[in-house]
Amino acid sequence: MTTQAETRIKTAGSKKSLQTARETWLFIKDDYINGHTGKAQGKPIAWSCAAMDKELFHCMGILPFFPEQYAALCATQRRGGSRDESVEKEAVRFARVAEQEDYASYICGYQRVSTGWVIHGLRTGEWQDAPIGGMPLPDMIVTTSCVCDVRVKWFEDMAQRLNVPYFCLDRPERIFEGITQASAREHEVDYYVSQVEDFLRFAEEVTGAKYDPARLNECLDWSYKTNDARQEILELRKAVPSPMGCADGFGTMYPGMYQLGTKRCYDFYVKLRDEVRERVKQGIGQIEDEWFRLLWYGLPTWYNMSIFNYFEKYGGVFVYEPAYNPWPWPPRRREDPVRELANRWLMLGTGVGNMVNSMLHDCQQYKILGVVLSYLITCRPIVFPSLEINHTLEKSLGIPTVTLEGDLVDERLFSEAQVYNRLDAFAEQLLQRAKKR
Amino acid sequence: MTTEFEKYVTDRHAAVKEWKEKTQGKVFGYFCCVVPDVILFAAGVLPVRIYGSTDKFQKVDGHLVPYGCRYVGSCLDLGARGVYDYLDGVVVPNTCDLIARMEYWWRELVPREKSTLAGMELCPYVVYINYPMKTTGPKVLDFYTRELQYFKQQVERGLRIEITDEQLNQAIAVYNEHFDLMNQLEELRKRDPLPISGKEAWEIEYASTLMPMDKHNELLKKRLTEVAKRNNTTPGMRLYLAGSAFDQVNARLYEIIEECGGQVVAEDISCASSYFESNIELDSDPVRAIAKYSLAVDCPRSTETCLVGCSHIHPQNRWQKTKQRIEGYRVRGAIYQIMNYCECRAIEYPHLRDNIQREFNIPVLHMEGDYTLEGLEQMRGSIEAFIEMIGG
Incomplete structure (x- = not known):
């Protein structure tokens, strides 16, 4: 795999349309401040990941931190907060540490960056020599089997290095062709319920905190309200002109992905929804003259979020990104909140057919003219279906796609000239199609 | 013939x-x-x-x-x-x-x-x-x-x-016989001097994934008797081999190692070796017994987590199995051939390498494979140097 170790890539943050999106950083910063303060006060800290039920942490007073999110944060920062482009990004520095330890360069960038930081911390003791002072160190590491293999092996590996208790919440990997499937098989639900119950016992043992179903119900109440608000936002984003693009979408995913089940998370999305609602009411779009609408498939290039504004000079806007978004959940089930969680998650499938069908659906719903496939070399579950998506969109809807190779957080794999060259050609193609309509 | x-x-x-x-x-x-x-x-x-x-x-x-x-x-x-x-x-x-x-x-x-x-x-x-x-x-x-x-x-x-x-119980009996026979083969591979080459042992294992097991057992019994009587020994530096999917393509590495003066005596190669580490325990419910056995297969992608009641103890499942595979084989070096994009093996490698070096005091060679004969051939130089280094 070729890397561009010696060249400095011109990367930048995105230009967001929404005020609430600009405030996400404060939300994140507060979490890190609270985490470090909490750690000093003896509050339990867990390291975990997306697709884990965050309400389980919140209902037990455990403060969760997320190595994948931290790796993304490292992709945006240079050492000591420097703005000097000759200073490499922190993500690159830590990825190098991992690679020197013989972790292959084709492994997920999230893994290399966070593991690199762990190795650096263990070697030097200088954990805070990292963006935002690093994550508070964990009392336990908790992962889930869904999404990808890497997150299981990576978390197991970190737990071994840090010598902290490790738990994997195993979730049956369901494969079906539809976008969601309301009914899981009974033994799959029973199994996931047993996994959550086992986790609760584990967390009680490690942290001394007590699980209280009433408290979990409170957290789930906040989650459901949040989910409703987020779904309304997704509905509003279908409007023409586009009121909220992918820069804002990715920029505001943190509270919903990582702090679900809290009032502050709910408040954040209510504010966001109100802002988007107002823009739709007033007909305010991301740009003044919207010619064509794009969808971003996959995860973002966290080191270069300005890519989401790239098409604006051509009259193009990214209007939707399927990653990180919620889906309509089954009704609340207060008498058995753990089973409710199981039913909620097991609606989702991970098969290729499932992802292809989702894309067909989303492209029609959001009036998409072209799709950018974020062809993340190091994120295999995302990249695997990309050629199938490409064929199917072209064949079924006549929607063209363009692929961009790269990593989530390691900008050495991003070829700036090639990427922008491809995007320019793609923009011309879409513009001509838009003018013919 | x-x-x-x-x-x-x-x-x-x-x-x-x-x-x-x-x-x-x-x-x-x-x-x-x-x-x-x-x-x-x-x-x-x-x-x-x-x-x-x-x-x-x-x-x-x-x-x-x-x-x-x-x-x-x-x-x-x-x-x-x-x-x-x-x-x-x-x-x-x-x-x-x-x-x-x-x-x-x-x-x-x-x-x-x-x-x-x-x-x-x-x-x-x-x-x-x-x-x-x-x-x-x-x-x-x-x-x-x-x-x-x-x-x-x-x-x-x-x-x-x-x-x-x-029918299930009869099939289980055939498979258990197979595991016993394969364990006998493993015991022969522990001998020094070595009576069977790594390539030959691999062929036996590989064939078991393609032919009816009862027939394989029959042939294996004869082969074991013959191997046990062999007077000619198989020379070479005794090595442990680990890596992804050693089918007939990747198995070329066995030959290259032998040509370089090495001999694989133990392995973890995602072929069938994880098979015969345990028998299928007979149970009143044979499907449950098969499930139990299948869960015990040592796959690099699987995980075990700390259990309630002893949450501080790391199961270290992959390391424990690796240790069992190396112990008793008088191995003097370990070779890891991990195929590109095989992330589960790639992530666990540094941890396993450190433990192997610490526990057995032997060197470890890591190579990235691409599932081509050319790629395997390119490894020849590194393997030669590695074996020479061990030999002093």
């Missing part, structure tokens, strides 16, 4: 087709060691492991991205080209991100006519098994037993047969 084992190594497709022609039996292909092939054997089906080849991809380039395991891509390409048309069914377990997706691609690229009732495909050509990622802990066995009951039912429906407990 070509032995029966070698016949399966040199042309497995012809050997399996010959079996099918002669017996008029059914053949199911499967991916990975965790698949409960014993259930298929009980059904009178010949279970054959799906392997790839060195052929250039012809059918899958427009579907599979280049950033995935080439071995799996090659298996699919052979399927799409009709090379595996003799298969009456394909079993896909959820054992890594790419293998799990073979459920989709095999259906799409190797199509068979579907027969549906009430919109449901009752006997699918491709059968998916949801293998748990976490192989220990409460309810894991219950869940997986249900999965295998469902799998058994799909096979029964597909073939219009019933697989009785008696």
Whole structure:
């Protein structure tokens, strides 16, 4: 795999349309401040990941931190907060540490960056020599089997290095062709319920905190309200002109992905929804003259979020990104909140057919003219279906796609000239199609 | 003279087709060691492991991205080209991100006519098994037993047969005999001087994934008697070999190692070695017994987590198994050949390397494979230097 170790890539943050999106950083910063303060006060800290039920942490007073999110944060920062482009990004520095330890360069960038930081911390003791002072160190590491293999092996590996208790919440990997499937098989639900119950016992043992179903119900109440608000936002984003693009979408995913089940998370999305609602009411779009609408498939290039504004000079806007978004959940089930969680998650499938069908659906719903496939070399579950998506969109809807190779957080794999060259050609193609309509 | 084992190594497709022609039996292909092939054997089906080849991809380039395991891509390409048309069914377990997706691609690229009732495909050509990622802990066995009951039912429906407990128990007895025989082979490999080469041992193991197990047992018994009596010894630096999917392509590495003055005496190669580490315990419910055995298969993708009651103790499942594999074989070096994009092995490697060096005080060589003979040939220089270094 070729890397561009010696060249400095011109990367930048995105230009967001929404005020609430600009405030996400404060939300994140507060979490890190609270985490470090909490750690000093003896509050339990867990390291975990997306697709884990965050309400389980919140209902037990455990403060969760997320190595994948931290790796993304490292992709945006240079050492000591420097703005000097000759200073490499922190993500690159830590990825190098991992690679020197013989972790292959084709492994997920999230893994290399966070593991690199762990190795650096263990070697030097200088954990805070990292963006935002690093994550508070964990009392336990908790992962889930869904999404990808890497997150299981990576978390197991970190737990071994840090010598902290490790738990994997195993979730049956369901494969079906539809976008969601309301009914899981009974033994799959029973199994996931047993996994959550086992986790609760584990967390009680490690942290001394007590699980209280009433408290979990409170957290789930906040989650459901949040989910409703987020779904309304997704509905509003279908409007023409586009009121909220992918820069804002990715920029505001943190509270919903990582702090679900809290009032502050709910408040954040209510504010966001109100802002988007107002823009739709007033007909305010991301740009003044919207010619064509794009969808971003996959995860973002966290080191270069300005890519989401790239098409604006051509009259193009990214209007939707399927990653990180919620889906309509089954009704609340207060008498058995753990089973409710199981039913909620097991609606989702991970098969290729499932992802292809989702894309067909989303492209029609959001009036998409072209799709950018974020062809993340190091994120295999995302990249695997990309050629199938490409064929199917072209064949079924006549929607063209363009692929961009790269990593989530390691900008050495991003070829700036090639990427922008491809995007320019793609923009011309879409513009001509838009003018013919 | 070509032995029966070698016949399966040199042309497995012809050997399996010959079996099918002669017996008029059914053949199911499967991916990975965790698949409960014993259930298929009980059904009178010949279970054959799906392997790839060195052929250039012809059918899958427009579907599979280049950033995935080439071995799996090659298996699919052979399927799409009709090379595996003799298969009456394909079993896909959820054992890594790419293998799990073979459920989709095999259906799409190797199509068979579907027969549906009430919109449901009752006997699918491709059968998916949801293998748990976490192989220990409460309810894991219950869940997986249900999965295998469902799998058994799909096979029964597909073939219009019933697989009785008696048939399952008979099949379990054949498989247990196989595990015992393979353990005897392993004991011979611990001897110094060594009576059997690594390549020959691999051939025996590989053939067991392609031929009826009772026949394999018969042949293996004879071979074991012959090997135990051998006077000529197999020279070479005793080495441990680990890596992804050692089928007949990657097995070229055994020869290269031997040509460089080494000899593989123990391994962890995702072929079948994880098989015979435990027997299938007889149980009143044979499906549950098979599930228990299948969960004990040592797959790099699986995990074990700290258990309630001893949450501070790391199970270290992969290291414990690696240690067991090396102990007693008088190994003087370890070679890891991890195929590109095999992330589970790539992530665990630094930890295993450190532990091997610490525990056994032996050097470890790491090479990245690309599932080509050229790539394997390029490793020759590093292997030569590694063996020379150990020899001093």
